[in-house]
Amino acid sequence: MTTSFGVLAGRTLTTGHGTENDFVLVLDPDGELELTAAEVAAVCDRHAGVGADGLIRVVRSRALPEGVALLAQDPDAEWFMDYRNADGSLAEMCGNGVRVFAHYLRTTGLAALDDGGSVVVGTRGGPRRVTREGGAYTVDMGRWAMPGGPQAEAEGYDVVVEVPGLDGPRAGLRVSVPNPHTVVALPDEESLAAAQLALTPTYDPVPPEGTNLELVVPLGEDGSDGTAVGTVRMRVLERGVGETRSCGTGTCAAALAVRAWGGAGAPDVWRVLVPGGEVTVRVDGDRVLLTGPAVLTADVVLRA
Ligand SMILES: N[C@@H](CCC[C@H](N)C(=O)O)C(=O)O
Numbered sequence: 001m002t003t004s005f006g007v008l009a010g011r012t013l014t015t016g017h018g019t020e021n022d023f024v025l026v027l028d029p030d031g032e033l034e035l036t037a038a039e040v041a042a043v044c045d046r047h048a049g050v051g052a053d054g055l056i057r058v059v060r061s062r063a064l065p066e067g068v069a070l071l072a073q074d075p076d077a078e079w080f081m082d083y084r085n086a087d088g089s090l091a092e093m094c095g096n097g098v099r100v101f102a103h104y105l106r107t108t109g110l111a112a113l114d115d116g117g118s119v120v121v122g123t124r125g126g127p128r129r130v131t132r133e134g135g136a137y138t139v140d141m142g143r144w145a146m147p148g149g150p151q152a153e154a155e156g157y158d159v160v161v162e163v164p165g166l167d168g169p170r171a172g173l174r175v176s177v178p179n180p181h182t183v184v185a186l187p188d189e190e191s192l193a194a195a196q197l198a199l200t201p202t203y204d205p206v207p208p209e210g211t212n213l214e215l216v217v218p219l220g221e222d223g224s225d226g227t228a229v230g231t232v233r234m235r236v237l238e239r240g241v242g243e244t245r246s247c248g249t250g251t252c253a254a255a256l257a258v259r260a261w262g263g264a265g266a267p268d269v270w271r272v273l274v275p276g277g278e279v280t281v282r283v284d285g286d287r288v289l290l291t292g293p294a295v296l297t298a299d300v301v302l303r304a
Contacts (some may be wrong), residue, residue, distance in 0.1 A: 005049070006039035009304040013050060014104060016296040018096030019246035020276025024052045024300075025104050027270030031063030037088025043302070044086035050300055053244045056097050057082035058104060061122045070122040079105060085240025092179040093125035095248020095290045099137040102130035103294035121171070123179045138291040141252055144283075145176045146260070150201065153260050160204045163215065165196035172203070172213075180211045180239070181253035185218065185261065192217050192235055192294045193239050197243040212247060213237040214254045219268055226268035232258050246282035254287045255281035 005011075011155035014025045024043055026033065035057065044052045059080050061067030067080040081101045083094045099120050105111035111119045118131040129140045148158030157171030161184050182203065186192050195215050203211065219231040234254045236247040250270040268283045279292035 004018050004039065005042055005302045005304075006036060007033050008035070008039055008043055009302050012299055012301050014296055015050065015052065015298045015300060016100040016104065016294065017276070018099045018248060018292055018294050019274055019279060021054075021096040021244050021246040021248070022052050023056050023097050023100055024050050024092075025056045025058055025100070027058045027108075029060050029063070031059045033057065035084065035112050037084075040084045040088040041086065047246065050302070053086055053238065053241050054091075054097060055084045055086075055092060056094075056101055057084075059109075066124060067122050070127055072119055074122075074127035076120040077122035078126040079110065079119075083123065085238070086242075087240045090124065091130075091172040091240065093123050093141075093177065093249055094139060095139060095177075095250075095252060096246055096292065096294075097248070098123065098128055098130060098139050099248070099290075099292060099294040101136055102132070102295070103296060106132065107296055118278070125135050133291070135293075136291055137294050138289055139248070141177055141249070141288045141290050143178075143286050144252065144256055144288045145178070146256075147174045147176055147180075147232045156261050159207070161213070162202045163195050163197075163213075164199035164201065166191060168218045173260065174207070174211070175253035177249045177252045177256075179249050180207055180209050181214060181250055182207065183214045183216060183253050183257035184213045185258070186215055188216070189217055189233065192233065195235065197235060199239045201237070212239045212250050212253070214247070214250045214257075216254045217260060218261075219273075220260050227269060229269045229271060230255070230258060230262070230267040231271045231273065234272055236274070244280070246274040248279065248292065251279050252281050252290055256283065256288065259283060
């Protein structure tokens with residue numbers, strides 16, 4: 001198959017990851033690049049391209065119609081994260097990507113971001129403030145929601161999911177942050193390992209915008225320093241990608257679902273263990289915050 005990088009041919013891209021959820025970043029400050037889904041998919045292809053879970057275009061908000069609308073909400077959102085999944089589809093938000101985006105702005109000098117400092121990043125899900133603390137990044141991920149409403153939250157599920165490799169259908173809880181997630185609890189790590197995420201799960205009802213799927217095993221709580229902290233292990237099947245080694249919005253969804261299942265008194269702070277590392281999720285009322293690392297790995301020039 002011939003791979004065409006199209007308008008990206010000849011460009012220098014930067015690669016990076018957050019807990020091994022990996023991205024290619026392309027700088028397009030004035031919004032001159034009209035990317036097609038095929039071009040994004042060609043670059044993200046792990047055999048014929050650079051390889052990544054997603055592509056992030058780094059563009060000034062004022063250069064995009066959706067960015068201009070966002071600047072009316074938050075004039076500090078100078079830069080916009082134009083996020084595409086590996087198959088070229090658009091997504092509302094990427095929790096690992098927005099940390100890598102902030103780290104890219106800092107590393108390239110496009111934004112001053114000292115320790116303790118912060119930057120507002122425009123996304124399709126709204127403006128997101130990212131704060132650098134001790135080398136890690138904390139993202140105010142904004143308001144979360146459970147599309148099934150209070151009834152689903154109280155009952156703990158609003159969708160039935162069949163996952164290949166697991167014995168029988170499972171109850172899932174939908175969470176929006178604001179991209180769509182479905183969280184399914186499993187009893188133990190053996191079941192988590194048995195799930196065949198290379199095969200396609202089925203959902204009833206079928207989520208209209210598609211969904212990311214998080215399989216989680218709650219691992220208990222620890223209150224040693226006075227604040228209860230829960231721990232959960234997670235695997236994720238990302239919409240538009242496949243199984244990835246982490247998903248930031250997915251870790252928020254996982255923590256929110258496990259917290260709902262725990263009922264009153266469940267911790268607000270969760271360590272979420274993913275194949276690519278660990279992040280911390282803190283629920284603050286109707287908002288959720290995500291803390292984790294961000295790494296840049298290489299600059300690569302695409303051949304024409
Ligand atoms: N990996 C991201 C989520 C990327 C978008 C997702 N695949 C979707 O289509 O909603 C994250 O870290 O949140």
